[in-house]
Structure formats: structure tokens, C-alpha cells
Amino acid sequence: MAFTIFYDGKCPLCVKEMQHLIRKDKENNLQFENIHAGDFSRKFPDLDINELDARIHGIDENGKLYIGLDVTHKAWSLVGVGWLYAPLRWPLLRWFADKAYLVFAKHRYKLSFWITGKKRCEDNCEIKLK
Template identity: 60%
Template structure:
């Protein structure tokens, strides 16, 4: 499984750190879409789509996005229960809308919650 995340987003970086802390067997490959060579290494992927929301590529080549991707990643490390309620049919629709709003405004929300601005110091060419 490969997870594609925005390394310029403070909250996204924090979640990847937490996910890695639970990924004892290194079963997830973490790909920061902001890395200089990202487009060279993944020329067939649409960077703008990946930047709009988090994505996971499963071993069979299937892509998941948004909260489905996040849930799949946490489930892979044995903590799927953290996001499972957001996938329940009654909650799913509202949670997905809320996630899209978060993804669109993630830099501002990250700043409000962490005091950290968007992180070009992490490297990357995409601003």
C-alpha cells in the first residue's frame, strides 16, 4: 500500500508521523507529493488530484481517496477503528463533505490548530 500525502500541510505531516508510529512492520510506503522528484517518479499520476485529497494505492492497483484512503491506511496498521465510524452509512455522507471542506482549506485549518504555516521548508516544488 502506498499513501500519497501533502508534506507541506502541518496536520497531514502530523498524521503521517502518527501512522508511521503504528506501522511497526513498515507495510505502508509514504509518498510526499511535494517532493521535487515526485512527478518524475510517478509520471502517470495526476498531481492536482492527489493534492486535492489524500490517496492510497492498494497492492492491486486500486486507488482510494479521502476518508476511504485514511481508513484503509489506519486499518492496515491495526487501528482502523479510529476512522471506522466515519465510514458508517449514516455518517459517511456528512463526514465526506466535511473532509472535502477540510482538504480544500487544510493550510488555514492547520495554522489555526497548530500555529504552523504551510511547510515549504519540507522541500518540494509545488506551492
Template identity: 55%
Template sequence: MIIFYDGYCPLCKAEMRHLQKRDKHNALTLVDIQSTAFASNYPQLDFHALNARIHGMLDDGRMITGLDVTYQAWKVVGMGWVYAPLRWPVIRVFADWGYVKFAKHRYTISYLLTGKKRSCARCVPGVSNE
């Protein structure tokens, strides 16, 4: 599974580090969409869509987004049970709504929770500097 994440987001980077530590079989490929190599390595993907929320590509080529990515990633490393309730039918609706709000304000939320600001060596035009 490939995970496309925002390397400028402190919380996103922290989650990727935690996933990487648990990925004993190297089943995940973590791709920072903010890296200079992203556009040349994945020209077919829409940066702005990927920057709006986390995306993942399953082994069969299907793209998934949001909490489906989170659940699948943690499932791959043997911890899917932690996130499984977020995919249950009734909870899913509210969890997905909350995730969309989180993704939109992730820099502010990251700062409030970690004290770390958005880390960007180069700021992308048109992307909020919350």
C-alpha cells in the same frame, strides 16, 4: 499500501508521522507529493488531483481517496476501529463532505490548530497559499 500526502500541510505531516510510528510491519509507503522526486517517480499520477485530497494506492493497484485512505491506513496499522464509524453509510455522507471542506482549507485549519504555517521550500504555482 501507498499513501500520497501533502508534505506542505502541518496536519498531514503529523498524521503521517503517527501512522509511521504504528506501522510495525512496514506495510505503508508514504509519498510526499511535494517532494522533488514525486513527478519522476509517479509520472502517471495527476499532481493536482492528488493535491486536492489525500490519495492511496492499494496493494492491488486500485486508487482510493479521502477518508477511505485514512480508514484503510489506520486499519493496516491496527487502529481501523477508530475511523470505522466514518465509513458507516449515514455518517459517511457527512464525514466525506467535511473532509472535502477540510482538504480545501487544510493550510488555514492546520495553522489554526497547530500554529504552524504551510511549510514549503518552493511554492507550487497555481496552488493556494492559504
């Protein structure tokens, strides 16, 4: 079973990161679930959509829940480049990185607009699975 990432399919930046992960995931270690998909609540009735929408979440094959930058680090580690994100989990940097992530998550649509020219995807952005 793969590490499942619950991502915001209406956020252009979020979807762009998922696309990068998909390209790097040669061993199919990751599974992607758009929290805005029409069947999401049916597939995951125990998950709170508001919590998932506030911060990225992931769950591993043992049922351990990851939140925020822990998801990012775990996902990138599984595709072989976790070292890039490891400093964000170091004790001295972790607190600051987590605070910065919360600001990013809260303002991700505005940041998406500044970076991509697109604030939100109309319905959902498409990720192209392998």
C-alpha cells in the same frame, strides 16, 4: 508491497498524521510519498498532482486507488486501529464525513495554522521514517 499514501508534505497537519502512522506501522504495511517531493512527477508520471493535492490518495498492492477518508480508514486499519475510523465509513455517516473531509482538505492550511501555528512548511515538512 505496502499501501502507498500520497500526502501533502507542505501541510503541517498532514505530516503530523503521517508521523503518527509511521510510529504505529510496526509491520511496515505503509509507504509514504510526498506529492511535493522534487522527484515525485518522475516516479509517478501517470498521477495528476492537482487531484492529489485536492484530496489525499492511496494505492494498494493490487493497484486499487483510494481517495479521501477511504485512505485514512485503510491506513489506520493496516496499523491496527481502523476501528477508530470505521464509523466514518458507515453508510449513514459516510456522506457527511466525506463532505466534512472536503471542507478540511480545502482549508487544511488555515486549519494547520490555527492548530499548529504554522500554515505551511517552507519547503516540505520532514517525516521521519523508521
